Amino acid sequence: MSDLTTAPPSIPVGTGLSMFDPLFLGIDEYGHPVYLPLIYRNILIGGEPGAGKSSLLNTIVGHAALCADVDLVLIDGKQVELGLWKDCADVFVGPDLDHAIDTLERLQEVMDNRYAYLLSQRRQKIHQGDDFDPILLAIDELAFFSATVGTKTEQEYFSALNRDIASRGRAVGIIDASATQRPSSDIIPTSLRFLFAWRFAGRCVDESSSDVVLGRGWAARGFSAASIDPDNRGEGLLLAHGGIPARVKGAYMSNDDIIRVADYAAWTRRTRRTTTTTTAAELGAVA
């Protein structure tokens, strides 16, 4: 059994779920469940249109929405991919580059404040039960903000902010989950890919696109997401602990499933903004 399938003895459900618990991501090619810890990690999701990227991102956001101890920052260029979680989100950004930049600037400030706090406490990273909670930053679609809308300067600024958050955010509990249907080196340069320890390549048009997501050289070693059947949506190669890409079929929630879970999660999260000492209120200031 690979490291990926070694589930912890028990994972709390309902209101006991924590962002420090691993996410149930799907099943591997042998039918084993795949669990992925997200805390202190970032995850990059790439693949051709229809490969199942947004569905995977919804699974990640769904896990986070059900956790009592995480703030949700959702940036969705299409609005409808993550839109069903809007009532759960501390900040929801639609196809608005200015709002996306404001939000990332704010997150950068939160990150710096958290580091100042850690320094004052002579610590290196946050722990479960700390005064401030983890933050999930989910971005769908990366290329919309980094290469489609706005001026080149704005796009570059957005990319620089995202890179900084992915680079420095992990120790202070900021998890960056970014998805793109354009796995090319202009959207995911090597310097960005390196910041994402976990990588999921859904079906890709060719081997070089697959390598842009997973890392150079994997296709030549027989790990190419171009070999995934185009009709097998939601399947991909997951590079995580173990260090070798594994075939995984992502868990899938239908629209109705998401609506049910999101309604429940919004209900459980309804008092967070007034009762927690987290950054939710600060983040909400840019909502």
Ligand SMILES: Nc1ncnc2c1ncn2[C@@H]1O[C@H](COP(=O)(O)OP(=O)(O)OP(=O)(O)O)[C@@H](O)[C@H]1O
């Ligand atoms: N894990 C899965 N299991 C079964 N079907 C899936 C899975 N993931 C996705 N699908 C199917 O594939 C369709 C497309 O998925 P999704 O919207 O997530 O793709 P995408 O890669 O985000 O596409 P785009 O880049 O166009 O946004 C879904 O509507 C669903 O029917």
